[in-house]
Amino acid sequence: MADIRNIVILTGAGVSAESGIDTFRDAGGLWEQHRVEDVATPEAFARDPDLVLNFYDMRREAIQTKQPNAAHDALARLDAGWHGDLLIVTQNVDDLHERAGAHRVLHMHGTHLNAWCTACDTRTPWTGTLIDRPHCPSCDAQALRPDVVWFGEMPYEMDRIYTALRQADLFVSIGTSGAVYPAAGFVQEARDMRVRTLELNLEASMGSRWFHESRHGPATQLVPQWVE
Numbered sequence: 001m002a003d004i005r006n007i008v009i010l011t012g013a014g015v016s017a018e019s020g021i022d023t024f025r026d027a028g029g030l031w032e033q034h035r036v037e038d039v040a041t042p043e044a045f046a047r048d049p050d051l052v053l054n055f056y057d058m059r060r061e062a063i064q065t066k067q068p069n070a071a072h073d074a075l076a077r078l079d080a081g082w083h084g085d086l087l088i089v090t091q092n093v094d095d096l097h098e099r100a101g102a103h104r105v106l107h108m109h110g111t112h113l114n115a116w117c118t119a120c121d122t123r124t125p126w127t128g129t130l131i132d133r134p135h136c137p138s139c140d141a142q143a144l145r146p147d148v149v150w151f152g153e154m155p156y157e158m159d160r161i162y163t164a165l166r167q168a169d170l171f172v173s174i175g176t177s178g179a180v181y182p183a184a185g186f187v188q189e190a191r192d193m194r195v196r197t198l199e200l201n202l203e204a205s206m207g208s209r210w211f212h213e214s215r216h217g218p219a220t221q222l223v224p225q226w227v228e
């Protein structure tokens, strides 16, 4: 990586799979247990808030029992020692990148560690449940929802992501199926700007054909090999 200065890394559920966190679309994944339309849209939340709040309470509780794996650890080492710009853009709502020690992390689909008050629009660190309609610490309204980006909602910090992609020398996608936009389109954005692209994934993804190079295998093997 001698001629590389600025790196953008996109991670998806596959980077946390070996920590025991369900992915979305693998056999038995989250969406097989729940239809996306039923739990990850604003309409679903309006229609059946208990179902949605239970789904996220269950995931928030499960995430807190999991630990970072060798892929998170390798990315944290890279972040700590990298001389240039580096941004880990994660689609994941877990905090395993941070718990492994990474600092330059951007949660484009939000984080399970916050609750978002729909009354006063503040975000509060949250590790408990939301199903019991707790009061917002700021305005006392019982109007808290998960601070995650649902389908049809704008992902966080898109301008910052596109700016980082424009300035990157290398774009690496790790553990994502390439099924969800706009994240799935980042590789094409990168290629349009003559950025080198590398995919590290268990198997071919929906976007593999766009990458200059695509390596297949578990993240706990591929990521440390790439970082070292």
Ligand code: BV8
Binding pocket: 011, 012, 013, 014, 015, 017, 018, 023, 024, 025, 026, 029, 040, 091, 092, 093, 109, 148, 149, 150, 151, 152, 153, 154, 155, 158, 174, 175, 176, 177, 178, 179, 180, 181, 182, 200, 201, 202, 203, 204, 205, 217, 218, 219, 220
């Ligand atoms: C939006 C919530 C407007 C939190 C999620 C074109 C342009 C823009 C939008 C669209 C478009 N076409 C369609 C849309 C609408 C929609 C969309 O993409 N629909 C899809 C279904 C077609 N997108 C949206 O609504 C987005 N908002 O568009 O706003 C806009 C437009 C332009 C610019 C800005 C704004 C909002 C999308 C966010 C939805 N919220 N999550 C939560 O509950 O977690 S999405 C959900 O899917 C998660 O965030 C997840 O991260 C994401 C992607 O899934 P993956 O992470 O890839 O997980 P998956 O299971 O699919 O794959 C796992 C991969 O890992 C597999 O490939 C597997 O092989 C691999 N793997 C498994 N084990 C391992 C492994 N790899 C390595 N090692 C292993 N051990």
